[in-house]
Amino acid sequence: MDKKDGITGTKIEGILRKVDHTLLTQTATWEEIRQILDGGMKYKTASACIPASYVKRAAEYVEGKLPICTVIGFPNGYSTAAVKAFEAEDAVRSGAEEIDMVINIGGLKDKKYGEIEDEIRKVHEACGGKILKVIIETCLLTDGEKKKMCEIVTNAGAEYIKTSTGFSTSGATFADVALMREYVGKDVKIKAAGGIASFGDAEEFLRLGADRLGTSRLVKLMEKEDGAGGGDVKTV
Secondary structure (H helix, E strand, O other), X not given: OOOOOOOOHHHHHHHHXXXXXXXXXXXXXXXXXXXXXXXXXXXXOOEEEEOHHXXXXXXXXXXXXXXXXXXXXXXXXXXXXXXXXXXXXXXHHHOOOEEEEEOOHHHHHOOOHHHHHHHHHXXXXXXXXXXXXXXXXXXXXXXXHHHHHHHHHHHHOOOEEEOOOOOOOOOOOHHHHHHHHHHOOOOOEEEEEOOOOOHHHHHHHHHHOOOEEEEXXXXXXXXXXXXXXXXXXXXX
16 A cells, blocks of 8 residues: 555645645744745645744745634633634734634633633634634543534634644544534534644544544645655654
């Protein structure tokens, strides 16, 4: 089996178009971000997901050829709602087309469901019509909490529910995507992120109901096959 798990042609292109090509490590330099942007443009990924401090420069660099995504309240989620809303507004003003926010996980554990829904609504409003993905960090939740977050994200009107930051104890699992597909509203899409390392896994996540994949590794596999090099980096 080759690096593409035997998947070829238009299927590979289709998978890559669902990928948020991602670099969110604390040590990320502009040169590394630029490589992510170049890879995203070359392989026509859905977006490049990068730290907020690079959004303005990245948006200018890609000149509209690639949507820029960034993260807020990341990776722990315990910033206040006002801070998250400001982060989102600032990122959009700088050129972000998509925002991935982390929920207040402790608040969920405390069953502060109304506060969490209100926070998501405030951030969504701050996005000004841009796409909002809500990271619930599934590896830290019970199945009951995951189901509750499907309900809350649906009610709050966000475009996506997202499994993971990629910075906690584990990333996306097939079981979590299947659960989210069953319990989230019909108009809410799903992003699987964290640890997606092969085209075979990517295809299975999409089959189970994911609409978007957060990873850097699929583009890195393509670059290696094309002789462009590129090492592994942290996914979200």
